[in-house]
Amino acid sequence: MIDLAEGLGEVARRRLGGEAIAGLARLTAGATQEIWRFDLVTRVGARPLILRRAPGGERLSPSAVGLETEAELMIAAAAAGVPEPAILHVLTADEGLGHGFIMSFVEGETLGGRIARSDTFAETRGFLARQCGEILARIHAMDEAAFPGLTRSTPGELIARYLEAYRATDWPRPVFEVAFRWLEAHCPAPRAMTLVHGDFRNGNLMVGAEGVRAVLDWEIAHIGDPMEDLGWICAHPWRFGVIDKPVGGFGDREDLWAGYEAAGGAPVQRQEAHFWEVFGSMRWGVMCGGMAAAFRAADPSVERAVIARRTSENELDLLRLLAA
Amino acid sequence: MQDEPRPSEIIGAVAAFLKTVVVAETSGAVAFQARVAANALEMMRRQLELAVAEDAAEQGRLGALLAMDGDLMSLNRELAARIARGDMDLATPGLKAHLWATTLAKLAVDQPTYAAYRAVLAERGAEG
Numbered sequence: 415m416i417d418l419a420e421g422l423g424e425v426a427r428r429r430l431g432g433e434a435i436a437g438l439a440r441l442t443a444g445a446t447q448e449i450w451r452f453d454l455v456t457r458v459g460a461r462p463l464i465l466r467r468a469p470g471g472e473r474l475s476p477s478a479v480g481l482e483t484e485a486e487l488m489i490a491a492a493a494a495g496v497p498e499p500a501i502l503h504v505l506t507a508d509e510g511l512g513h514g515f516i517m518s519f520v521e522g523e524t525l526g527g528r529i530a531r532s533d534t535f536a537e538t539r540g541f542l543a544r545q546c547g548e549i550l551a552r553i554h555a556m557d558e559a560a561f562p563g564l565t566r567s568t569p570g571e572l573i574a575r576y577l578e579a580y581r582a583t584d585w586p587r588p589v590f591e592v593a594f595r596w597l598e599a600h601c602p603a604p605r606a607m608t609l610v611h612g613d614f615r616n617g618n619l620m621v622g623a624e625g626v627r628a629v630l631d632w633e634i635a636h637i638g639d640p641m642e643d644l645g646w647i648c649a650h651p652w653r654f655g656v657i658d659k660p661v662g663g664f665g666d667r668e669d670l671w672a673g674y675e676a677a678g679g680a681p682v683q684r685q686e687a688h689f690w691e692v693f694g695s696m697r698w699g700v701m702c703g704g705m706a707a708a709f710r711a712a713d714p715s716v717e718r719a720v721i722a723r724r725t726s727e728n729e730l731d732l733l734r735l736l737a738a
Numbered sequence: 739m740q741d742e743p744r745p746s747e748i749i750g751a752v753a754a755f756l757k758t759v760v761v762a763e764t765s766g767a768v769a770f771q772a773r774v775a776a777n778a779l780e781m782m783r784r785q786l787e788l789a790v791a792e793d794a795a796e797q798g799r800l801g802a803l804l805a806m807d808g809d810l811m812s813l814n815r816e817l818a819a820r821i822a823r824g825d826m827d828l829a830t831p832g833l834k835a836h837l838w839a840t841t842l843a844k845l846a847v848d849q850p851t852y853a854a855y856r857a858v859l860a861e862r863g864a865e866g
Contacts, residue, residue, distance in 0.1 A: 586814040589837055591821035592828060655853040716775045723781060726844035727852050733841055734854060737834050 416510040422452060422465065429503050430463075430516070432456045447481075447633065451519065463502065467514030478633040479564060481505075485515040487632045490560060495552045497620075499628050522627045526617035530654040530663030538623055543665025545625045546614075546647060547673025553629075554608040554640040554679060561609065566637040568604045572693070573597050580700045583707065589729040590703075593696045596736050602686045608640040615652040616662030644674065644682060645690020650731040651698040660691075692735050699728030746786045753779035784847045792843040799836045 419438050426432035438452040441464075448467045453460040468481055479487070485504045492498040499517040529535050529542075558564070567575070577594050580587070612634035620628035646652075648660040648667060656663035661670045671682040705722035709715070743751075756776035761769050793810055800813035803826075808816070820826040828834050845855040 586811070586818035588814065588817045588821055589841060591818045592837070595821065595824070595827065650854065653853075657853045657857060716771065716778050720774055720778050720781070723848045726841060726848045727854070729841045730845055730852070730854055730858070733837060734858070737828050737837060 418450070418511065421509060421511045425503065425505070425509055425511070425516070426454055430454055432461075436460065447631075448514075462519035464499065464517050464519050465514055466517065467505070468512055479635055481513040481515055483561065483563060484632045484635075487561065487635055488517070490556055491553060491629065491632075494556045496549055497626050497628050520620050520628045522620040522622045524617065524620050524630070526615075526652060526662065527654040529616055529619075529621050530656045530659070535621065535623075535664070538621065538625060539659075539664040541669075542621070542625055543661040543667075543669040544673035546619070546661065546665070547644075547670040547675075547679070548677040549626060549629060550611075550614060550640075550643050550647075550670075551674045551677035551679035553611055553614070553643070556609045558607065558609040558637050561635075561637070564609075564636050566607060569601050569639050569642075569689075569693075570598075570604075572638065572642075573601060576697055576700045579704060583700075583703050585703065585706070587703070587725075587729065589732055590696065590699065592736060593692065593699075593732045597689070597693060597696060600685075600689050600692075602639065602641070602689055605639060605680075607637050610636050610638045610640060610642050612636055612643070613646070614643045615647045615649070616654065616664065617652060619662075639690075640680065641682070641686045641690050642693070644670065645687055646694045646697075648687070648691050649694025649698065650691075650734075651695065651728065692732065695728045695731040695735065699725055699732065702728060746783045749779050749783045749786070753777075753783065781847060784850070788843070788847055792846075796836075796840050796843065799832070799839065803830075803832050803836055 419435065422435050422438065426435045432454040434455045436453045436455050438450060441449040441451050448469055450465040450467065452463055452465065454463050466481065482504055485501050488498045489501050499520045501515055501517050503516040505511050505514045523529055523535070573594065580590055611629065611632065613631050614629065618629070618631040619626050620630060647662055647670070650657065653659060653663035659665060660667050667687065671687070675681060702721055702725040705718050709718040709722055753776040756772045756779070760772040764772060797810050797813065800817060801807060804813060804816055806816065817826070826833055842855070842858065845852055849855065
């Protein structure tokens with residue numbers, strides 16, 4: 415692996431029509447993807463760009479689709495009318511910078527708490543849920559056959575996968591047991607599968623006054639039941655404290671569904687949507703629970719330990735959903 | 739008997755030091771991590787203060803529900819296994835109340851400012 419600034423300078427000259435790069439700065443800490451901001455210096459001025467790269471350039475977990483596929487998904491999504499940054503370059507092996515891609519910098523807010531609560535977005539919150547529904551309909555209309563490498567899962571297979579992940583933690587959680595039994599009993603019948611973003615939620619949307627400017631973080635995209643995406647954005651973990659606004663802490667389900675159906679999405683069944691909300695709390699709960707093992711192995715940070723301790727939030731949310 | 743100040747008091751002082759002094763003297767990722775570390779210590783202080791009584795209460799409830807003796811871990815494993823097998827569910831007398839009490843006790847330590855937790859406490863307070 416060569417020096418990032420040096421390597422990016424080389425990419426700027428050879429692939430991006432620039433003369434150099436300037437102001438390289440990492441925007442995220444964290445153990446998932448690296449996000450770097452830098453300026454592409456050209457004869458006419460400086461253009462702000464973003465590098466999204468696997469940690470240290472190396473590929474991360476096997477469940478992620480890989481940065482190259484992420485870039486392809488974002489290009490295809492943009493063609494389908496989904497707001498996305500322009501993908502300018504996908505890193506190649508000979509460049510020595512690992513896996514990643516370079517995209518245009520989109521100005522906006524991604525912090526879920528600000529989108530849900532700040533006065534700046536008071537007006538935006540009025541139409542954001544409907545807009546999210548419209549965008550999801552476009553994502554689900556994308557040609558899934560163009561992505562044969564993505565995992566295909568029925569709802570039942572997803573439940574089984576998370577049950578296995580929970581069992582692997584070897585930490586008894588009676589509330590999760592109740593939730594898994596409920597999910598198995600209420601599992602929707604398999605329907606026509608579509609491309610599923612997989613992590614479409616407040617926090618992964620770049621938002622401005624006029625609404626969504628970019629849909630980010632395609633790393634767990636898969637093929638499955640499209641209702642999963644509609645439930646995930648309503649799941650309790652992504653309401654950022656505004657618990658009476660189910661859609662990301664900023665909107666109402668009816669607006670999300672109306673936008674989805676108006677833009678060509680399949681009719682939303684209330685019961686199925688509820689299933690996927692419960693699934694969302696269980697899913698995030700299992701992911702948090704798994705952080706304890708990650709804390710003891712790959713990432714012994716205080717932050718990781720504290721996220722593991724957020725598992726109980728999901729147990730409370732599950733009880734509110736299933737045992738009120 | 740160990741001497742005073744008690745562990746929870748000293749942990750509280752270290753958390754306050756991180757939150758006021760270290761956060762003020764640093765910036766960016768270090769300041770953020772210092773705030774996270776202070777919050778983690780506050781959590782451990784709450785656990786030291788609350789867990790002994792809550793664990794005893796949980797163990798008592800589990801013993802009654804399952805009609806058996808054991809430590810907290812083995813009783814929780816047994817309850818999880820019975821729910822997984824379908825031998826117990828939310829209709830089982832006492833189970834729902836036990837899950838609520840146990841979960842609320844976790845939140846009191848892990849995340850007492852969690853909005854849903856506050857909402858539940860407010861509802862229960864209104865009823866009581």
